[in-house]
Amino acid sequence: MTTPPNRFRRRVPVSAVALRVLVALLYVFLLAPLVIIVVISFSSNQYLSFPPTGFSLRWYAELPAETTFIQGMQTTLITASITTLIVLLIGVPASIALARYEVPGRGAISAFFLSPLLVPSVVLALGLVLTLGPLGLTNTYQGIVIGHVSITLPYVIRTTLMSLTTADTSSEEAARVLGANGWAVFRLITLPIIRPGVIAGGIVAFVVSFDEAVISLFVAESGKPTLPVQILRYVADSADAAVAALSVVLILFSVVIVVLVERVMGLRRTLI
Amino acid sequence: MSTPKLALVDLTKRYQPGLAPAVDHLNMEVEEGHLVALLGPSGCGKTTTLRMVAGLMDPTAGRIVVDGEDITSIPVHRRGMGMVFQSYALFPHMNVAANVAFGLRMRRLPKSERLERVRRALDMVQLGYLAERETKALSGGQQQRIALARALVVEPTLLLLDEPLSNLDAKLRESMRGEIRAIQQRTGATTLFVTHDQDEALDMADRIAVMNGGLIEQFGEPSEVYERPRTRFVAEFIGRANLLDATVVADRGPSGADERRYDVQVPGFGAVGAVGAPGLTGATRTMLVRPHRVQVHCDPGASGSPGTVESVSYTGDSVGYRVRVGDRAQLAEAPTDGRIAAPGDVVRLDWDPASAYLLPEEEER
Numbered sequence: 001m002t003t004p005p006n007r008f009r010r011r012v013p014v015s016a017v018a019l020r021v022l023v024a025l026l027y028v029f030l031l032a033p034l035v036i037i038v039v040i041s042f043s044s045n046q047y048l049s050f051p052p053t054g055f056s057l058r059w060y061a062e063l064p065a066e067t068t069f070i071q072g073m074q075t076t077l078i079t080a081s082i083t084t085l086i087v088l089l090i091g092v093p094a095s096i097a098l099a100r101y102e103v104p105g106r107g108a109i110s111a112f113f114l115s116p117l118l119v120p121s122v123v124l125a126l127g128l129v130l131t132l133g134p135l136g137l138t139n140t141y142q143g144i145v146i147g148h149v150s151i152t153l154p155y156v157i158r159t160t161l162m163s164l165t166t167a168d169t170s171s172e173e174a175a176r177v178l179g180a181n182g183w184a185v186f187r188l189i190t191l192p193i194i195r196p197g198v199i200a201g202g203i204v205a206f207v208v209s210f211d212e213a214v215i216s217l218f219v220a221e222s223g224k225p226t227l228p229v230q231i232l233r234y235v236a237d238s239a240d241a242a243v244a245a246l247s248v249v250l251i252l253f254s255v256v257i258v259v260l261v262e263r264v265m266g267l268r269r270t271l272i
Numbered sequence: 273m274s275t276p277k278l279a280l281v282d283l284t285k286r287y288q289p290g291l292a293p294a295v296d297h298l299n300m301e302v303e304e305g306h307l308v309a310l311l312g313p314s315g316c317g318k319t320t321t322l323r324m325v326a327g328l329m330d331p332t333a334g335r336i337v338v339d340g341e342d343i344t345s346i347p348v349h350r351r352g353m354g355m356v357f358q359s360y361a362l363f364p365h366m367n368v369a370a371n372v373a374f375g376l377r378m379r380r381l382p383k384s385e386r387l388e389r390v391r392r393a394l395d396m397v398q399l400g401y402l403a404e405r406e407t408k409a410l411s412g413g414q415q416q417r418i419a420l421a422r423a424l425v426v427e428p429t430l431l432l433l434d435e436p437l438s439n440l441d442a443k444l445r446e447s448m449r450g451e452i453r454a455i456q457q458r459t460g461a462t463t464l465f466v467t468h469d470q471d472e473a474l475d476m477a478d479r480i481a482v483m484n485g486g487l488i489e490q491f492g493e494p495s496e497v498y499e500r501p502r503t504r505f506v507a508e509f510i511g512r513a514n515l516l517d518a519t520v521v522a523d524r525g526p527s528g529a530d531e532r533r534y535d536v537q538v539p540g541f542g543a544v545g546a547v548g549a550p551g552l553t554g555a556t557r558t559m560l561v562r563p564h565r566v567q568v569h570c571d572p573g574a575s576g577s578p579g580t581v582e583s584v585s586y587t588g589d590s591v592g593y594r595v596r597v598g599d600r601a602q603l604a605e606a607p608t609d610g611r612i613a614a615p616g617d618v619v620r621l622d623w624d625p626a627s628a629y630l631l632p633e634e635e636e637r
């Protein structure tokens with residue numbers, strides 16, 4: 001590398017400093033709410049307020065007794081897990097069909113699968129209530145899962161399609177010539193090669209489903225409230241700081257997922 | 273005649289209705305144990321032909337016959353072929369041994385036999401020591417040889433190679449030619465070898481199929497294709513060529529088994545000798561003279577047609593000349609031991625009449 005002439009070198013730090021300040025401000029802006037929640041979770045205040053007047057661990061101690069949270073967590077874990085499973089079972093074969101076979105109207109089908117990303121969730125939620133109601137599926141696990149599958153499918157299809165289109169198809173062809181039938185090619189070649197994309201899609205689907213509030217609220221508020229719904233309700237009528245403690249637990253939960261994925265296969269490789 | 277190992281009968285592939293076919297009623301027979309090069313410029317349908325033989329692509333029409341049996345409708349995974357792709361296509365998530373073992377695994381061979389055959393296949397390409405390595409870290413030449421071992425370990429009915437050397441650097445390419453040829457002869461695998469490189473084809477093949485626009489222009493031994501091209505295209509694609517317009521004046525008697533010597537009239541050269549098929553007297557034909565058969569005389573008193581040297585290129589092994597004779601430039605390649613002419617010099621060109629060949633009349637296409 002050649003050194004730039006002096007007169008340029010002088011100016012670079014100014015813009016670099018400006019950039020750093022900007023980035024730092026952005027981080028503060030993004031992270032401040034999280035920091036505030038963590039601080040409140042350790043406060044002795046009765047209500048959600050800032051700054052704290054004293055410190056205590058009482059909100060953490062009370063969490064296990066808060067049955068609405070425990071039940072909400074249960075509902076959320078069940079629906080998010082089933083959603084992830086179903087969305088992978090639909091999304092991966094659909095992506096393979098789109099990427100590897102001459103499907104008539106391929107463009108239209110891709111657009112259809114990706115369209116829920118563009119439809120406002122409120123609209124989707126309303127549509128779901130009107131459809132699921134007559135079928136008796138509101139306020140059930142099935143209802144929530146159907147809603148969540150429709151919003152998470154695009155993520156799985158996108159990440160899987162991405163892996164499929166960047167992978168070299170000739171190794172699949174080499175396997176076929178060597179005697180592998182369609183299923184063997186999928187199991188032994190395609191799936192291992194696209195595994196990072198599939199796992200990334202699965203994680204995103206799980207997290208989106210875990211976090212989703214609008215559809216859950218519309219579809220199953222009274223029957224099977226998920227954790228985000230419970231949190232909304234809780235904040236609406238009691239507003240004490242137990243919610244902050246719960247939030248910290250959820251933050252730790254996501255950190256654990258990220259660390260696990262990073263350990264198992266490298267998150268950067270998964271998401272890019 | 274014994275049945276050929278492979279016969280292609282009117283094989284045709286049309287990718288889109290309305291467009292010209294990529295492969296157009298192609299007919300070819302390959303003898304057991306031969307290495308046949310499919311040679312032609314990019315886009316002439318070589319890969320398409322190979323993929324149809326492999327079963328990776330359905331022909332629009334025509335048949336593929338192996339050992340007398342029509343396999344056109346047998347799916348790819350039951351054809352028992354071995355194929356090496358241009359990109360090698362090693363399985364990125366498997367180590368070298370698992371790559372080579374894949375075909376045996378699909379054939380459900382017992383593990384002990386698999387291990388033994390993988391070991392032998394890797395020894396054959398001299399890469400036994402890499403068995404446990406990941407494939408990503410290997411060099412192009414190593415990947416290439418592993419792809420070859422993976423294809424050969426299943427003892428394929430046919431070995432199909434799609435430009436296997438084109439991703440290697442020039443030096444390695446030369447040495448891999450010999451290596452692939454030696455392995456092919458040792459295993460006796462009947463082989464279709466796709467290439468756009470005429471040197472590769474001349475060097476390695478038992479037979480060359482010169483393809484152009486989805487058709488085989490000529491099928492024959494390397495020397496035949498080089499010395500007796502059937503068309504202008506073949507003459508120009510294989511090696512360098514001087515192509516001259518010749519009017520055949522008189523028949524001078526037999527030359528070899530089924531050719532005749534003729535006196536011909538060539539603009540700029542006057543009356544010269546040439547050989548060709550019988551019955552050409554009175555006809556006009558394209559005459560081929562390979563540059564290295566042209567003799568360049570610097571001595572002004574020598575025989576031959578005078579011409580002016582336009583450019584000289586010295587390669588060490590030989591000297592290449594462009595010489596203007598009349599209104600056209602001709603190529604000549606001379607040994608470096610004589611006097612080397614300079615641009616602007618007047619030289620005289622001639623050749624042994626037996627090395628000037630009158631091409632057969634071109635068929636209308």
Ligand SMILES: Nc1ncnc2c1ncn2[C@@H]1O[C@H](COP(=O)(O)OP(=O)(O)O)[C@@H](O)[C@H]1O
Pocket residue numbers: 287288294312313314315316317318319320321
């Ligand atoms: N999948 C395809 N769809 C449409 N046209 C194709 C396809 N593959 C090849 N072609 C066309 O068919 C012709 C022959 O291609 P190919 O067999 O790959 O030639 P080669 O291997 O001799 O370079 C080319 O004109 C190419 O553009």
Ligand SMILES: [Mg+2]
Pocket residue numbers: 318319320
């Ligand atoms: Mg090709």
